[in-house]
Structure formats: structure tokens, C-alpha cells
């Protein structure tokens with residue numbers, strides 16, 4: 163059922179794609195430096211493939227040089243790519259991992275423009291980003307660079323923050339959290355799924371012979387919390403990223419050319435629609451987040467009740483347990499039904515709002531213009547927004 167709704171959104175995005183395709187194929191255009199008609203059409207074709215794509219999504223590990231990107235990827239993927247205290251990775255490396263494609267990029271700020279360029283390409287194009295920082299962030303250029311990147315690439319919704327090398331200082335995690343928050347204000351830090359780890363300790367745990375050492379270093383490395391957060395991040399963002407990536411790319415592509423004739427109204431109309439799609443996606447995402455939070459709350463409430471009852475078991479303990487499980491099931495069913503209902507309401511709003519846009523003065527103006535111009539009819543043929 164959810165799949166079906168996503169299909170509707172995919173079809174709408176496809177309509178926007180068709181708009182663009184006709185616009186580009188049938189018009190006189192001015193291109194930005196480095197672009198021409200063939201290039202734009204071929205990129206557009208790539209975007210079309212993305213709309214319904216089920217290819218593995220790409221996760222780029224980015225951040226300062228020497229922050230431990232390759233070390234972390236090696237641990238995750240059980241590889242042995244070279245790491246070093248000098249700038250080490252110079253070309254991006256692709257690694258297939260659990261249905262994802264991980265990209266190891268060269269670090270930023272090593273003073274090599276080719277490294278920075280290579281990485282910036284992934285900052286733009288990877289589906290999801292994992293930004294690796296170190297506590298060093300706060301006494302170097304790294305903090306400013308991180309801040310600038312957040313601003314320039316506008317990938318807030320697709321970025322996870324990992325602070326590595328916490329073994330280097332003896333701080334409590336909340337100190338790092340507060341410092342990080344001050345760099346990214348006013349965005350709440352938790353939007354970025356922050357985790358704080360030591361890849362070095364994780365390696366020591368892997369290589370330790372002694373079980374006690376293994377456990378000690380594993381705990382100190384905080385790698386388990388990283389894995390847990392990474393899982394949540396991927397689950398939550400994956401579906402959304404599959405939908406927003408083609409939209410973001412269409413938008414970026416629209417910045418590479420301009421029409422020689424006056425299409426301001428059409429552009430305004432398309433922007434209105436794009437914005438409205440992305441708002442719907444955000445709401446959908448919030449619904450899922452809330453559902454997940456509620457689910458966790460139900461689980462912890464029920465297990466809490468049972469846990470407390472163990473100290474002082476009620477007389478009919480079996481019955482008590484049955485009741486607990488029944489009410490847990492009931493609550494769960496209700497939460498699920500609420501979610502489905504909310505999604506249906508959202509989709510209804512989506513249709514209504516779409517209709518309002520279609521019936522607006524702006525829309526009327528655009529369609530009148532199309533109807534009265536043979537050239538425009540040709541362009542928008544077959545792709546009037548349904």
C-alpha cells in the first residue's frame with residue numbers, strides 16, 4: 163500500500179521530468195559554461211533512470227583528510243585499504259557493501275585542489291553523506307570548512323555526522339555535543355544523527371587476543387552505537403533519498419541553462435510544484451519518524467511494566483502478562499492504523515493542493531499561453547501536469 167503511494171509521487175516527478183525534456187528538446191537555449199544540449203539531455207536521461215531506480219544507493223564518506231574515513235570503512239566492510247598519517251586516499255574508491263555503494267573520498271583541506279575537487283563531486287552527487295570529523299574541528303580551519311560545506315551543498319537532510327578519534331582527548335561526549343552544536347547553530351545537532359567513536363579502539367578490540375581486552379576496547383570505541391545510529395539513518399533516509407535525489411538533480415540541472423524566450427511564468431509554476439512535492443515528502447518523513455518513536459515508547463513502557471512486576475509479582479502473574487501483551491498489541495495496531503490514516507489524509511491533501519495549484523491564476527495564465535502558442539503546445543505536449 164505504501165509502495166503504491168510512492169508510485170504516485172514517482173509518477174508526478176516523472177511528469178516534471180517530461181516537462182524538462184520537452185523544454186530542452188524543443189527550444190532555443192543558452193547554456194552555462196561547460197554545458198551544451200547533448201550534455202544536459204544525457205544528464206536528464208540519467209535522472210529519468212533515477213526516478214524508478216532500485217539500484218544500490220551511494221553513501222560517500224567525506225570530511226577532513228586524516229580524519230579516519232578509510233579506517234572506519236575498512237572496519238565496516240572488512241577491507242584493508244591503506245591508511246596513513248599523511249594524506250593517503252587520492253582517488254575515490256567504490257566498495258559494495260550490503261546493497262549500498264560506499265565511496266571513500268580523499269580528505270578535504272590537505273592542500274591538494276584535485277583531492278578537494280574529487281570530494282566535492284561526491285558532496286553534490288552521492289545519495290547520502292557521512293561526514294567524518296575529529297575533535298580537532300574546534301581549533302583549526304576544519305570547523306569553518308564544515309560550516310561552509312553545509313551551507314554550500316545544502317545536504318542537511320542527507321547527512322550523518324561522525325566524530326572519530328575521541329580517544330585523543332579525555333572529554334565527556336556532551337562536551338563534544340555542545341561544541342558541535344555551536345558550529346551548526348541553529349540546526350539541532352540531532353538532525354545529523356551524531357555519533358562519537360574511536361576507530362583506533364575498535365581496531366584494538368578486533369586485534370586483541372584476550373576476551374576482556376576485546377570487550378573493553380569495543381565498549382570504549384562506541385562502535386556499537388555508531389552501527390545502531392547508522393542503521394537508523396539508512397532506514398530513515400533511504401526511501402526519501404530515492405525520491406528527493408531526482409528532484410534535487412532536476413533542480414540543479416535547471417540551473418545549467420536558460421531559455422532564450424520569456425518563460426518566467428512557466429519556471430515559477432514548475433518551482434511551485436517542485437516545492438510542494440518536497441514539502442509533502444518532508445511530512446511523510448515526519449510521519450514515519452513519529453511512528454518509529456511511538457513504537458519505541460510502547461516497547462519500553464511494556465517491558466518497563468514487566469520488569470517492575472518481577473520485583474513484586476502480582477498473584478495471577480500469567481494473566482498479568484497476557485494483559486500486558488494484549489494491550490501492547492492493541493496499542494501497536496492503533497499506532498499502525500493511525501499511521502495509515504495519516505498517510506491517506508496527507509495524500510488527499512496532496513491531491514487537493516495539486517488541484518488548487520492547477521486551478522490557480524498562475525496555472526491558468528501558463529496554460530492559456532500554451533494553448534495560444536503553437537510552439538509552446540509542441541513543447542508541453544503530452545506532459546500537462548495531471
Ligand SMILES: Nc1nc2c(ncn2[C@@H]2O[C@H](COP(=O)(O)OP(=O)(O)OP(=O)(O)O)[C@@H](O)[C@H]2O)c(=O)[nH]1
Nearest residue numbers: 228229230231232233245246249250251269361362
Ligand atoms: N588516535 C586515533 N587515530 C586514528 C583513529 N582512526 C584512524 N586513526 C589514524 O589516523 C590516520 C589517518 O587515518 P585514515 O583512515 O587514513 O584517514 P582518512 O580520513 O582516510 O585520510 P585521507 O585518506 O588522507 O583523507 C591513520 O594513521 C590512522 O591509523 C582513531 O580513532 N584514533
Ligand SMILES: [Mg+2]
Nearest residue numbers: 231232250251
Ligand atoms: Mg583515506
